[in-house]
Amino acid sequence: MSIVDSVTKAMVPIHREGWPFVAIALVATVVVGYFVSPLFWIGLFFTGWVCYFFRDPKRVTPVGEGLVISPADGVVSHVGLARAPQELEIGDEPLMRVSIFMNVFNCHVNRAPVGGKITRVAYRAGKFLNAELDKASDDNERNGLVIDMGDTRIGVVQIAGLVARRIVCFVREGENINAGERFGLIRFGSRLDVYFPVGTVPKVALGQTMIAGETVLADLSQPQAPAPTLTRVS
Known part of the structure; x- marks a missing residue:
């Protein structure tokens, strides 16, 4: 398995409801960071947090009557x-x-x-x-x-x-x-x-x-x- 495959497999999917927020955070980070460089890293951290918040990990649900x-x-x-x-x-x-x-x-x-x-x-x-x-x-x-x-x-x-x-x-x-x-x-x-x-x-x-x-x-x-x-x- 390649490094790219390993990283892809380890990544937690982001729910579709979160993608607009991720896009907004990323665009805002690039725009603000263009004018104020230090804010780019703060914005990048915030964008990462938005991705984390909207994560949608796979779950294994127990099976049993009742x-x-x-x-x-x-x-x-x-x-x-x-x-x-x-x-x-x-x-x-x-x-x-x-x-x-x-x-x-x-x-x-x-x-x-x-x-x-x-x-x-x-x-x-x-x-x-x-x-x-x-x-x-x-x-x-x-x-x-x-x-x-x-x-x-x-x-x-x-x-x-x-x-x-x-x-x-x-x-x-x-x-x-x-x-x-x-x-x-x-x-x-x-x-x-x-x-x-x-x-x-x-x-x-x-x-x-x-x-x-x-x-x-x-x-x-x-x-x-x-x-x-x-x-x-x-």
Whole structure:
């Protein structure tokens, strides 16, 4: 294998949503650097960071009946009972929720936690509070999905954060999706909430690091039982 082939194989792909930002950063770097040489290197570093932010690495999704997979890279910031957003239309009773906070250094490509039919896609405008705060689930701009697995439904909510200003969703109602398949992206710091049937016992803990498309959040095929509400203290 040649050096060029080795470097190409080692490179992490950039998601198509990121290419316009990479182009803008690169052009700005060249233009500004032409007039102020030291700023060229700063701009080049920034362009590299933009490439890093929009990286879209390959993931190997576990296969198994009832497995719910993390939809995002990041850290678990909440595990416990909470009411799902009304626009999801999955009931008013508290459900088990796992929240995953993504900082600006995490990969922001979101992946489906389960396979099934998308029966609901609902966007709601809102604020841009720190996504790590629990109230961000209620107050912030968000986009929610409901995935019907046949015998149960899973809710997934993309939540904009303090820096994030754009939620991107690639799927529509009525489409089928596989576990681990890309369904959206949030730009520059955000959070994902996953809502399970009440009684689901999560297999993750507060502060645990998640890998989108790979980390198992819960196994719905195992016996379920009520779990206490826990909130991470910053």
